[in-house]
Amino acid sequence: MRDYFLRGVVVVDEGNRLVGMLSDQDIMNVTSTRSNVTVSGYARQSPTITPDMDVVKAAKLMVQSKQNRVPVVKSTTDRTVVGILSDVDILRNVELPKSTSNAIEAIMTKKVKTCSPEERVSKVWNYMIETDYTGIPVVSKKGDPIGMITRRDIIKSGAVRIEVEDDRRTRPNDSPKVERFMSTPAYTLSENESIENAIEIVVQRDVGRVTIVNGQGKLSGIVDRQDLLESIVKGWTD
Secondary structure: OOOOOOOEEEEEOOOOEEEEEEEHHHHHHHHOOOOOOOHHHHOEOOOOEOOOOOHHHHHHHHHHHOOOEEEEEOOOOOOEEEEEEEHHHHHHHOOOOHHHHOEHHHOOEOOOOOEOOOOEHHHHHHHHHHHOOOEEEEEOOOOOEEEEEEHHHHHHHOOOOOOOOOOOOOOHHHOOEHHHOOEOOOOEEEOOOEHHHHHHHHHHHOOOEEEEEOOOOOEEEEEEHHHHHHHHHHHHHO
16 A cells, blocks of 8 residues: 555455455554454445446445445445445546535534644654544644645655554654655635635645635635535535
């Protein structure tokens, strides 16, 4: 996953039949625990998506399962894996409902956890494991968004090797700072810009989330791919 910058991999048996899905969060859990459990032991169950399924139904199943990519199998009775469907595939290729012209403020998460570029990656890593967050905005001392630190950044760095002690705390002085691995620049939108604009950034920039700022340019919220997919599904069904 690190070498190919993947956010998830399909787990199959010897016959290429679906066992489950391994996400970057699962990888974080594996690397943060002392365990001899095999890959299949961490694989998550996925909804059954088939090639002939209506895209609206597939999107609903993804939202319900809270997975950003799901395997596609031959049929409901034949679990042979034939492909994979991601939230970005849907966002990039479907006709957007009229509701995506609404202001992004309506769907953004307002209580946002942030970190500074001086914080240790170990602290962010543990927080992501505990909360299942996929990315945390990095802000300056003045509160201005300057970047994002994500699971993907930490995993693909390859330089981060965090030793977890029995109490699940890491040795802070052994961990590099966030500024070394964070993604820049910070992709931002103002609160009154449209949901469609956020979708455009996510698709074109290949980012998982967009930072939302107020009229003074200060962070006021965040929107991720799951939020955008949920808004599309709601727009289709309303």
